Amino acid sequence: MDVTISQSRVAGRVRAPPSKSYTHRAILAAGYGAEAVVADPLVSADTRATMRAVEAFGGSVDRDADGDARLSISGFDGRPEVPDDVVDCANSGTTTRLVTACGALADGLCVFTGDDSLRSRPQGPLLDAIRQLGGRAESTRRNGQAPLVVGESIDGGAVSIPGDVSSQYITALLMAGAVTDEGIDVELETELKSAPYVDITLEVLDDFGVDATKTDDGFSVPGGQSYAPKGGEYAVPGDFSSMSYLLSAGAVAAAEGDRVLVEGARPSAQGDSAIVEILESMGAAVGWDRDAGEIAVPRASLSGTTVDVGDTPDLLPTIAALGAVADGDTVIENCEHVRYKETDRVSAMAEELGKMGASVTEERDRLTVHGGDTDLVGARVDGRADHRIVMSLAVAGLAADGDTVIEGAEHVDVSFPDFFDAMESLGAAVDRHE
Numbered sequence: 002m003d004v005t006i007s008q009s010r011v012a013g014r015v016r017a018p019p020s021k022s023y024t025h026r027a028i029l030a031a032g033y034g035a036e037a038v039v040a041d042p043l044v045s046a047d048t049r050a051t052m053r054a055v056e057a058f059g060g061s062v063d064r065d066a067d068g069d070a071r072l073s074i075s076g077f078d079g080r081p082e083v084p085d086d087v088v089d090c091a092n093s094g095t096t097t098r099l100v101t102a103c104g105a106l107a108d109g110l111c112v113f114t115g116d117d118s119l120r121s122r123p124q125g126p127l128l129d130a131i132r133q134l135g136g137r138a139e140s141t142r143r144n145g146q147a148p149l150v151v152g153e154s155i156d157g158g159a160v161s162i163p164g165d166v167s168s169q170y171i172t173a174l175l176m177a178g179a180v181t182d183e184g185i186d187v188e189l190e191t192e193l194k195s196a197p198y199v200d201i202t203l204e205v206l207d208d209f210g211v212d213a214t215k216t217d218d219g220f221s222v223p224g225g226q227s228y229a230p231k232g233g234e235y236a237v238p239g240d241f242s243s244m245s246y247l248l249s250a251g252a253v254a255a256a257e258g259d260r261v262l263v264e265g266a267r268p269s270a271q272g273d274s275a276i277v278e279i280l281e282s283m284g285a286a287v288g289w290d291r292d293a294g295e296i297a298v299p300r301a302s303l304s305g306t307t308v309d310v311g312d313t314p315d316l317l318p319t320i321a322a323l324g325a326v327a328d329g330d331t332v333i334e335n336c337e338h339v340r341y342k343e344t345d346r347v348s349a350m351a352e353e354l355g356k357m358g359a360s361v362t363e364e365r366d367r368l369t370v371h372g373g374d375t376d377l378v379g380a381r382v383d384g385r386a387d388h389r390i391v392m393s394l395a396v397a398g399l400a401a402d403g404d405t406v407i408e409g410a411e412h413v414d415v416s417f418p419d420f421f422d423a424m425e426s427l428g429a430a431v432d433r434h435e
């Protein structure tokens with residue numbers, strides 16, 4: 002599906018979808034346990050991949066008859082079965098990493114694969130860690146990418162692993178380590194990127210009654226633990242990465258005297274709540290009522306800023322789009338790890354914003370958007386089969402002169418299936434077509 006988004010003004014109230022990161026972890030944590038309800042989950046292409054994996058390991062995931070508001074999960078109670086078939090992780094890096102470590106607990110071999118994008122993402126450090134723990138872990142093509150073959154019942158132990166490729170390896174080892182005999186000590190060989198995502202993991206583990214801690218050189222989780230949320234139920238908070246597009250839409254295109262108000266914005270461990278400070282640093286008057294969980298953003302004359310995205314890789318496409326609308330340079334630093342996502346998002350944003358007339362300088366670890374050099378103009382752009390590229394280009398399209406056609410817009414299904422409905426409800430001119 003392609004979407005044409007035309008220059009428009011937006012205003013009104015909209016609810017952010019539930020957090021993808023928390024939902025993945027809650028579904029798998031429930032899978033590691035005996036029985037749990039996950040309330041307010043994100044039901045999207047990526048989280049469905051984690052549900053499928055829990056079922057493949059012998060659990061079951063039942064959705065409310067009347068919608069997506071609750072998942073009743075029967076887990077595999079710390080002992081994943083060997084799946085009957087290959088497990089398809091689709092487009093989801095989180096699913097792949099988290100279930101790969103789980104598969105290493107199985108008494109047999111598990112095979113994990115996914116779509117073209119997923120099969121090009123790095124898994125080598127996680128496979129190496131599983132081998133350090135005595136498990137079997139191979140890439141079928143011997144290139145450190147899926148398809149992966151994993152298994153042979155690891156018991157835990159000590160591993161050392163780089164921290165600058167993906168924090169999801171650490172999350173995966175901590176979640177699996179809790180149900181091993183010995184537990185897992187993770188020593189980081191390099192500085193941890195995307196660190197707030199491990200904080201999210203520690204928060205979810207704690208909510209499921211599982212102990213895990215930061216250590217001087219990494220993380221540690223004792224073995225022999227059981228997963229059970231307090232009161233049998235876990236509620237997922239709203240997603241700040243998804244909110245970044247809605248808030249940015251307000252900053253670049255809110256109607257005169259009006260604002261975009263986003264609900265579901267209660268504070269949590271999500272690093273991407275930094276979008277609030279980033280918008281403020283660019284000149285937007287953002288109002289965040291933390292108790293009510295509401296953020297309001299009126300239109301602003303944005304000016305360039307400098308942002309280190311070491312902790313917040315998923316905000317890079319949003320910040321790049323904001324930079325293209327702002328005056329002056331927006332410098333996005335510490336972004337090499339953003340090249341290992343669904344697509345290389347650093348070059349994708351440089352090239353696609355370039356098609357809209359933006360002037361952008363791309364370096365390996367830095368992206369500079371020279372805002373104000375030229376006016377943004379509507380153009381035909383490629384969403385790169387990547388939900389975040391699609392949604393960021395839609396934000397740029399709101400402010401660009403004329404019509405922007407975004408190819409492959411259906412990929413929003415990965416994290417924010419109702420994204421274009423939400424934009425339309427705010428008044429954006431959106432036309433879906435083949």
Ligand SMILES: O=C(O)C1=C[C@@H](OP(=O)(O)O)[C@@H](O)[C@H](O)C1
Pocket residue numbers: 021022023095166167168169172194195198314315338
């Ligand atoms: O653990 C998670 O939920 C995520 C971690 C981050 O990945 P990396 O740790 O690979 O940077 C982030 O980009 C991804 O969208 C979600």
Ligand SMILES: C=C(OP(=O)(O)O)C(=O)O
Pocket residue numbers: 021047092093094095096315342343389416
């Ligand atoms: C990179 C992302 O997710 P994942 O790693 O789970 O594919 C994302 O949602 O931007």
